[in-house]
Amino acid sequence: MSATPTVEDGYVDGNALAGPLAEIFAVDVTSVVGCCSGCRTSGPLARLRVYGPAPGLVARCPECDQVMLRLVQAETDAWLDLRGTLSLRIPRSQA
Amino acid sequence: MAGTAVPGRLGERLRWRVATLVDQRAETESAHTLVLKVPGWPGHLAGQHVDVRLTAEDGYSTQRSYSIASAPDSELVELTVQRVPDGEVSPYLVDQLAAGDQVELRGPVGGWFVWRPEQSEPVLLVAGGSGIVPLMAMIRVRRAVSGRSPFRLIYSVRAPEDRIYLPELRRGDPGLDTAYLYTRRVPEGWPRLPVRLGTQDLASNGWPAEFEPTVYVCGPTGFVELAADMLVDLGHDAGRIRTERFGPSGG
Amino acid sequence: MATVAELVWSQAEGGIIVPVISRGFHGRPRPAGHKLPPGQYETRDFPVLSAGPTPRVDLDSWTFTIKTEAGVKHSWTWAQLTALPVEDPVVDLHCVTKWSKFETRWRGVSLDVLLQDIETAADYALVHAYGGYTTNLPLVDLLDGQAWIAYKYDGADLAPQHGGPARLLVPHLYLWKSAKWVRGIDLLVRDVPGFWETAGYNNYGDPWREQRYQGD
Numbered sequence: 310m311s312a313t314p315t316v317e318d319g320y321v322d323g324n325a326l327a328g329p330l331a332e333i334f335a336v337d338v339t340s341v342v343g344c345c346s347g348c349r350t351s352g353p354l355a356r357l358r359v360y361g362p363a364p365g366l367v368a369r370c371p372e373c374d375q376v377m378l379r380l381v382q383a384e385t386d387a388w389l390d391l392r393g394t395l396s397l398r399i400p401r402s403q404a
Numbered sequence: 405m406a407g408t409a410v411p412g413r414l415g416e417r418l419r420w421r422v423a424t425l426v427d428q429r430a431e432t433e434s435a436h437t438l439v440l441k442v443p444g445w446p447g448h449l450a451g452q453h454v455d456v457r458l459t460a461e462d463g464y465s466t467q468r469s470y471s472i473a474s475a476p477d478s479e480l481v482e483l484t485v486q487r488v489p490d491g492e493v494s495p496y497l498v499d500q501l502a503a504g505d506q507v508e509l510r511g512p513v514g515g516w517f518v519w520r521p522e523q524s525e526p527v528l529l530v531a532g533g534s535g536i537v538p539l540m541a542m543i544r545v546r547r548a549v550s551g552r553s554p555f556r557l558i559y560s561v562r563a564p565e566d567r568i569y570l571p572e573l574r575r576g577d578p579g580l581d582t583a584y585l586y587t588r589r590v591p592e593g594w595p596r597l598p599v600r601l602g603t604q605d606l607a608s609n610g611w612p613a614e615f616e617p618t619v620y621v622c623g624p625t626g627f628v629e630l631a632a633d634m635l636v637d638l639g640h641d642a643g644r645i646r647t648e649r650f651g652p653s654g655g
Numbered sequence: 656m657a658t659v660a661e662l663v664w665s666q667a668e669g670g671i672i673v674p675v676i677s678r679g680f681h682g683r684p685r686p687a688g689h690k691l692p693p694g695q696y697e698t699r700d701f702p703v704l705s706a707g708p709t710p711r712v713d714l715d716s717w718t719f720t721i722k723t724e725a726g727v728k729h730s731w732t733w734a735q736l737t738a739l740p741v742e743d744p745v746v747d748l749h750c751v752t753k754w755s756k757f758e759t760r761w762r763g764v765s766l767d768v769l770l771q772d773i774e775t776a777a778d779y780a781l782v783h784a785y786g787g788y789t790t791n792l793p794l795v796d797l798l799d800g801q802a803w804i805a806y807k808y809d810g811a812d813l814a815p816q817h818g819g820p821a822r823l824l825v826p827h828l829y830l831w832k833s834a835k836w837v838r839g840i841d842l843l844v845r846d847v848p849g850f851w852e853t854a855g856y857n858n859y860g861d862p863w864r865e866q867r868y869q870g871d
Contacts, residue, residue: 319705319816360706363752364831365854367706374708376787381855383868388855418798422675455795458677465674466682492683505678513795515776515844 320369323357329366329380333389334399342398347375349395354378420457421445423481423509425501431568434487435534436498437473439480442509447476450545451518451538451620451648454481454511458493468493471538471622471648472512475545481509484568486534517620517648521549525618528610529557530631532601532623536568538648539622547577557582558609560601560627563589583609601627603634613639618646625649689747689757692862698754703816706850710785710815710836717820719804720839723775731769733820736804739764744803746826748833749862761824763805766797777842781849782823785836789849791858792825792832794842801827804837829860829867 323339330338339355350372357368357377365381370393379390391397427439452472459465474482487498501507519527519542529539536559546555555577561567563586573582585605586598611617619640621631628649635645691697720730731739742765748756781791796802805824806813813819818835825832831851841847852858857866865871 319703319709358708361704363704364750364851364856365706369707376707379850379854381851381868383855386855386868388869390854418795420675420799458680458682459674460680460682461676463674464682496677496680500679501677506675507677508675510795513778515778 320358320360323353323355323359323368325359325362326354326357326366326368326378326380329362329382333387336399340400343377344395345370345373345375345377346393346395348373418510418513420508420510422506424506425503426480427503428501431484432566434498435484435568437482437484438497438501439482440507440509441479442481443479445479445481446512448472448481448512449518449520450475450541452512452514453538454483454509454513456483456493456497457508457510458496459508466492469513472541473537474541475548484534484537484540517622517646519545519618519620521545521551523618524553526554526611526615527556528617528619529555530601530606530610530619530621531557531559532627532631533561533566534568535621535623535627535648535650537622539620540569542620543577543580546580552579555580556610558585558601558605559583560585560587560623562587564591581609601631601634603637606631606634607638610635610638613641616641616644618644620646620648622648623650691755692749693865695749695753695755695862698756701756701817702750702752702754704750704752705816706788707786712785712820712836714820719821719837721769721773721842722839723773723842724777724844725775727774729769729773736764736821737806739768742803744824744826746824748826748830750830751856751860751867760809761803761805762807763803763821763824765800766802766804767800769804770798773842775842777844779843779846781841781843781847782834782837783839783841784834785838788834788836790832790834791847791849791852792828793846793859796825796828797840801825827861829862831856832860
């Protein structure tokens with residue numbers, strides 16, 4: 310896996326999650342720290358490799374490429390699948 | 405329980421066969437049973453279904469799935485089709501298909517939603533509307549093998565005249581108990597008002613969870629999901645609840 | 656004297672398939688020419704959508720494996736796959752993201768050919784791709800001229816961003832079922848939802864009934 314993303318690899322970074330997830334989370338998720346259930350690396354969601362947004366947003370661990378988060382925005386519901394994420398650490402006050 | 409249905413060469417099992425209507429009977433005003441002769445029919449298990457394909461003269465074709473209503477009987481397969489208002493296929497099958505006409509059949513399909521005579525545990529059948537069809541196949545197969553495992557049927561319909569197979573259910577079978585539920589209109593003298601299926605109905609007319617029955621639920625998607633959730637609430641193991649949903653297939 | 660059924664089958668074996676016409680059946684009225692499923696628009700592009708990095712698979716190590724519910728595996732190397740009889744289907748594609756592309760031209764091997772001698776009682780299929788993507792569908796939807804393992808698009812080798820070296824092509828369902836970079840198919844007795852099906856997309860995905868999301 311290359312260290313520098315190229316256009317051909319087709320992903321952007323986790324800042325792309327901020328808008329879509331703002332509907333769901335009260336905090337800005339890009340500073341939330343997620344732990345990958347595959348390789349146990351922890352890091353801010355802003356570092357995730359994000360594919361999509363269609364047919365859904367798929368955010369992968371930058372170390373092992375495992376899918377950590379899937380977001381599908383259907384007509385009446387948003388589906389958030391977090392099975393590849395062991396935990397999220399959310400900073401309490403965002404001054 | 406492990407259980408695969410009829411194994412075999414894919415080419416054999418899932419190819420289209422010609423089926424000819426040899427007889428039909430009205431079960432209710434909107435549901436008719438079609439008796440089809442299918443040369444080479446490999447047999448089937450109770451609960452399985454078939455795909456029916458119709459081709460128009462201009463070559464247009466479409467297909468629908470229907471549960472098999474009958475116990476296996478050499479080359480004869482019975483399907484009970486409910487006419488869906490504005491449906492594309494069911495009005496043709498119920499109102500137009502005549503003896504001697506042909507359709508194509510593929511199957512039998514389905515390995516999970518089946519009852520086999522070797523099963524000895526108590527069985528609870530929960531039917532919503534035309535969901536009775538595959539469950540009736542189970543009752544008929546049980547009858548054909550003189551099965552002894554205790555069966556209970558809870559049959560939910562809108563109104564008394566919507567009950568398919570009523571004369572046969574009235575005649576009954578040894579070891580089969582049947583209870584009806586009416587959701588829109590009740591028969592004369594019925595002690596209850598029309599009501600949707602509730603947990604209490606499944607408790608009083610079903611088997612206690614400790615008996616570890618196998619439960620088969622069939623009907624519209626909403627009905628099936630409601631019934632399955634209630635059964636789990638009553639303590640039934642989710643692994644023993646088998647469901648078949650008649651999704652919005654467009655008739 | 657042969658029965659009607661025997662006549663039809665013997666004609667089929669002779670290479671001419673005679674459809675069984677159901678007398679008086681007309682079906683719904685339908686317009687001539689290309690039809691867009693509900694909610695779709697036509698595109699002349701071929702958009703690329705992905706859930707991960709484009710896998711790079713070299714043809715020397717590429718394999719396609721069908722595994723039955725009993726664990727029996729049937730595998731083809733690239734050389735073996737490309738030696739099988741081919742078809743050149745021309746099909747319309749419908750993506751759940753609302754674009755449709757008409758008359759796309761492919762070359763590939765029909766799943767009817769790959770599945771024809773396999774012993775199985777399975778009713779479901781779980782499709783696996785290089786890179787980890789999965790999608791599920793009923794086994795009958797892979798049969799009867801409805802599906803191919805496609806390795807050429809528009810006369811040229813299938814490009815990696817469109818799923819090359821080979822992808823599944825099942826055009827009667829939304830395009831997410833046509834798994835790119837296909838690697839194998841598991842035949843299963845129970846249905847196992849795949850990557851998008853567990854994340855909110857419809858388990859079946861019929862564009863003509865607009866089955867995009869779960870609950871549609």
